[in-house]
Every structure is written in structure tokens, then in C-alpha cells.
């Protein structure tokens with residue numbers, strides 16, 4: 001769960017950085033999308049590096065979901081009655097939020113790929129250029145709403161997930177180290193949420209024409 005989760009964190013930060021290219025203009029964004037496909041050519045065929053990344057992400061997703069459902073069913077078998085202590089109630093809430101937040105992110109991912117990658121869902125017109133798809137979509141308030149909800153769910157997931165991954169990997173060797181881990185989790189979650197939400201809101205409010 002921890003290792004596949006950290007692979008996602010790396011991808012998410014890179015993806016967020018890539019999206020910010022839209023502030024450099026539509027041409028720069030399209031050039032960046034094209035470069036992703038030309039990565040490592042001619043050693044790999046056109047689009048080859050992107051396919052390797054997709055396969056790694058898909059394998060990580062299968063591993064992450066398998067681990068989640070295994071833990072889910074193990075937790076369900078371990079305890080049928082309610083806990084009386086309030087701290088336990090809080091951790092039960094967090095684990096429920098992680099599970100349902102994860103399911104929501106999975107559903108969002110299906111929508112997201114149909115929207116931006118395959119162009120099956122067209123929100124505000126049909127465009128070949130990835131930048132034009134991005135800008136036209138986020139001129140629509142409810143599209144910004146869907147992406148905002150998904151990014152907030154991602155932020156919540158990261159907040160606990162990064163911290164949990166650090167604990168699993170044994171990074172909490174002292175109280176100070178555990179505190180640093182908590183700060184790192186908050187930083188990663190905040191940077192992700194702000195970085196992902198900047199382009200949609202800048203487009204909605206006409207800052208990016």
C-alpha cells in the first residue's frame with residue numbers, strides 16, 4: 001500500500017507541475033503534451049515512455065486497490081462491535097474516509113481519462129489540442145466543480161496516506177521524526193491541492209484567456 005502510494009505521489013506532483021504549463025500559454029502546454037509522447041525516442045517508439053508510465057501506474061493501481069480491499073476485509077473480520085474510546089472512533093472515521101475517498105478517486109479517474117485522454121466525454125466542444133480541451137472545459141463552472149471535489153478528495157487522501165506510508169516504512173523513529181513526517185504530509189497535500197486547482201480557477205475567472 002505504502003510503496004504503490006508513493007509511486008502515485010511522484011506521478012501526482014509531476015502531473016500537477018505539467019498542468020501549470022498552461023500558464024505559459026496554450027502552445028507551450030501542447031508542446032509539453034507532445035514532448036511526453038516523444039520522451040526517449042528514438043530508443044523507444046513514439047509514445048513508448050508514456051505507455052511504460054501507464055503500465056507502471058496501472059500495476060500500482062491494482063496493487064494499491066488489492067491491498068486496500070484486503071485490509072478492509074481483515075478489519076471487518078477483526079471487529080464487529082463498536083469501540084468505546086473516542087480516539088478509536090477518530091481513527092475509524094479516518095479509515096472510512098480513506099476507503100470511500102479512494103473509491104471516489106477511482107471513479108473520478110475513469111471520468112478523467114474519458115474526458116482528457118480519450119476525448120470521449122466532451123464538455124464544451126470537440127478539440128484535438130489538449131490545451132484547447134483544458135481551457136474550454138474549465139470555462140464551464142460545473143466541470144470546475146467536479147475537478148475541485150476530486151482534487152479535495154485527493155488532498156484528504158494524501159494527508160493521511162503520505163503520513164501512513166511513512167509510518168509503514170518506519171520513518172517515525174522519534175517524536176521529532178514523526179512530526180517531520182506529519183509536516184511533509186501536510187505540505188504535499190496543500191501543494192497538490194493548490195497546484196491542481198490553480199489552472200481550472202484561473203480559466204474560470206478569465207485569467208487564462
Ligand code: HEM
Pocket residue numbers: 015019033054057105109112113116117130134147150151154196197199200
Ligand atoms: C485540475 C486537475 C487536473 C487536470 C486539469 C488534469 C489534466 C489532465 C490532462 C489534460 C491529461 C491528458 C494529457 C494528455 O493526454 O496529453 C491528464 C491525464 C491524466 N491525469 Fe489528470 N488532471 C487533473 C487531475 C488529475 C488527478 C487528481 C489525477 C489522479 C487522481 C489525474 C490522473 C491522470 C492520469 C492517470 C492521466 C493519464 C491518462 C493516460 O494518458 O493514460 N489527473 N490529466
